Amino acid sequence: MTARDFDVVVIGAGVAGAMVAYRLALSGANVLILEAGSQNPSRAQMVGSYAIASIKSPHSPYVQSEADTKAPSPDSPNDYYDQVQAPQPQYKSTYERRTGGSTWHWLGHTPRMLRSDFRMRSRYGHGPAFPAGFVDWPISYDDLEPWYCEAEKEMGVAGSDEEWNDLFDSPRSKRFPMSPIWPSYSDLRIAEQINGKRFHDIEFRVRSTPSARNSALYDGRPPCAGNSICVPLCPIGAKYDGSVHVAKATTAGAALWEQCVVTKLEKDEDGSVHTVHFVTYGNVAQTVTAAILVLAANAIESPKLLLMSQLANSSDQVGRNLMDHLSKSTFGLAPEPLFPFRGPPSTSGIESFRDGEFRSESAGFRISLNNDGWSRKSAPYAEIIDGVMNKKLIGAELQSAVFDRVTRQVRLSCSVEVAPDSNNRVELSATTDALKLPRPKITFSPPEYSYRGLAQARETLAEMFRLIGATEVDLGDPRAYDGAGHIMGTCRMGNDTKASVVDAFCRSHDHKNLFIVGSSVFPTVGSPNPTLTLAALALRAAQDVARQLGARTAPGTTQ
């Protein structure tokens, strides 16, 4: 047998890569994690950077001049991607290249996919309006369920068993590790006014949203203290992020090499892939070899690297079926104070519209009740400026007017399923970054199926505002949407080697020692936030990697 530097090289220290590395290191494998970013500066320093940043964006705590050129993290649709700009760039989600990955600035919500989300074609593919790109997953909800439990335990998910057991025929076999994050006062008041009411024959029911956010002391991390800045980072580490499992992996013996940007994976004559080429920030080219490679970048960087390496693409599916969720924020003024700006930005939602026969024609969606007032469209001080400049108020009158309005601000939002479309894709751009590596060229246009879902969601949000008696309702342009930060697809999983990139265990069809983990493997996406599902898939894949190495990491073996 050829001597390799490591048993396994994991490329990318985000949540998926870190979990795989942790499980494999625990099983005794000699593991290396290669990460383009780094774990510096410290959490406290980043809180400081965010506090003084003049523009508060998801990337603002993480700004670092060298990393931002050598391993750029997009902070807007315009600053790294090569995508058509007119009339506006249509792919809007961004990510963070840093040890721990984009979970540093995620919201932390962890709903599971539904049973039907894994069977879109066979369940709903019977009408002319059903998009051709929809497929069934090669695995079922039941196959993934034990791994969902495992991922919830690893990340530390707080949730309500009573509210979430058997949602749309998707039962839970284990209890949540922690009881739910308490719903906000606003959630409770809105629930009182809408629960049990129906819209398009679907019943509103507000549920607490499961979150990888400590509601108790868990895994050596503190409970949420309501700092309210989960996005872009939790100042105390109560919200889970990938750095938790990076630390666990290195404690278990894995090596972590940071600021190493992988440039190419090299194929041997027998079709296996053992050699990883990378450059340091000083532009020193190096290589490392391993028995098994695990590609765990994200759904843009992973296909980009495969395309740069000309690997795993006999199906021509690498980079295709890029997805996100269409997110839309709507705003209203409640008739009573609901006291936003306290606790996590969102603690409850409505799941009722995620599934139903309507999905043969239009997309399902989740609704979030939010605790962040109108901060997505204007900061609270906009009310002060309005009071002073337009209403000519000062002193106690101004204070009272600002209090009256800011305490009544409500934001409701939706997250709409995007149907897979092979024309939505990541390719290699002719433009390059500071290390002369191609930037991602992105082509994306939401399918009409998803726009119809967006329209339904907008109407539903309007009905909710009506039920709570809100005024000054702002639903935005009907076809306008934001990115949800849920970058998915591009290395789809399937049984058909001609139509997919990886098999049911995330192994490349073309190269049996190459695994691809992360949300890039999702063939379809449903409407839930993707991180729990990608973590469950990664843990499941880690078992297969370990099996290939001769070790075991089945659920429950890491107690």
Added chain:
Amino acid sequence: MNPTESIRTRSDLLRLLCEAAELEHGIACSYLFAAFSLKRDLTEGGMTWEEQQKVRRWAGQLYFIASQEMLHLALVWNLTTAIGGTPYYLRPNFPQSPQYYPIRVPIALEPFGLRSLRRFILYEHPRALTESRDIESLLNSALAGDDAEDIVFSSIGQLYQLIESGFQSISEKELFIGKPTQQMTADLVHFPDLVPVVDRASAVKAIEEITHQGEGTQQDRDDSHFGAFVSILNELLDSKKRGSPFCPARPAICNPSAGLERAYGAKANPIEDHLAMRVAALFDSIYSLMLRMLAWSFEFDSQGVEPQLKLFCQTAIDLMPRVLLPLGEGLMRMPAGSRYPGQTAGPGFGLTRHIMLPPDADNTMRLCRERFTELATLAQELLRLELSEPAKNGCRHLQQISETFSA
């Protein structure tokens, strides 16, 4: 406490539940006092930006642990009413005698620091801990050379072991004579982890919840109160070892009382500054009213009075973060008086002499409304004076809550 004894009568069980209620209640006050003392702002001095982040995390943990102690008190009240008792909220004022409870560690009001953390670890020390020697060494290093008290490992877990023996040994049919509708549930009070106690199984579940959160399990100590305090103490000791001038806490006097006439404990420290004394007295009055409203809500059958019961619970819980917390922190930014140079005041958590609220719902509502009006008037008078900013906020919030309650 002899862990080998077992409880065989309802009266003994009720007596032990009262002891548990006193302990949970007193310890919660002790944790809150320490949390109030933690600095928030860099302008308070004594910490760098990085240290401030640490202090914020500690404050979050302390407030969270204190809230779990309040949950424990609520669970003890549910256990009590399930077997025919009434919620018990009395306790000796601070500082309490070390001999008063079998844990032999005095429950006191002290600012955050090595001494208070050392005590907190002893309060939450697990029943069976194989690493006790390590903990003893850690605790000794915390106060080496100081007037350290003896280390006595006698845990609150042992008390709950005895309580559980009563629930296990007394006939289930005979024991559970409280009405299920007397049980406080998460539907009535915004306390999601509250377990209604209606039989032996639910009683054991409630007891397990309390002990698990406090001392943890043998496999999972780090995520218990005990584990958290050990971790915080280690962090604080590390800072000191590095020679950092880090000073995370405000210089509050220990065991303050709102005046000499309120002879709390023999060793209480009466606040001498007149204004701080008035704020501390207002704190005590609100705290006492809040406890009486909660006890009333836990005592009686909810049938027919659900709206009033919900209002009482909501108002009582609202008072904690919106009034008691800012007043408590505000007091720690006000001088304690000339007898305590350089030191600040603090809340005494004084249980002032007053009646239990009566069974008659209308009369109870009337008494509470009148009291809220009186307290809001006191707050109004204080707002005309030079209060610290948090204390001002507490007074304003009290006025708002009083208005809502009386509407």
